[in-house]
Amino acid sequence: MAVTFLATIAMIGSAIQIAGDGGCRIKFDIDDSGMDAVIALSAMRGQLLTVTVEPDKQAGTDNGYSNQDKLAQRKERKSERRAAESPPTDTCS
Numbered sequence: 001m002a003v004t005f006l007a008t009i010a011m012i013g014s015a016i017q018i019a020g021d022g023g024c025r026i027k028f029d030i031d032d033s034g035m036d037a038v039i040a041l042s043a044m045r046g047q048l049l050t051v052t053v054e055p056d057k058q059a060g061t062d063n064g065y066s067n068q069d070k071l072a073q074r075k076e077r078k079s080e081r082r083a084a085e086s087p088p089t090d091t092c093s
Contacts, residue, residue: 001040003037003040003041003044004037005030005033005034005037005038006030006031006033006034006056006059007028007029007030007034008028008029009026009027009028009029010027010028010029011029012027014027015027
């Protein structure tokens with residue numbers, strides 16, 4: 001039985017982990033439309049799988065799967081704490 005679903009590689013630092021023994025782990029983000037595929041994959045635990053990954057040719061950049069645009073549009077985080085509010089660093093008189 002083949003399982004097909006749309007996914008992105010998770011946008012977290014630990015999405016692709018390479019182990020010291022030569023193995024690796026890859027984490028995918030799958031939206032609700034892929035839940036049937038996730039259930040089918042769960043039933044395949046412990047089995048050796050052949051995995052083929054290719055970019056979806058029909059998906060555009062605004063497909064709900066790509067966080068690249070969201071990251072580019074995100075405002076730069078700025079601390080709300082101001083220097084005047086900082087406690088003095090020199091407490092010796």
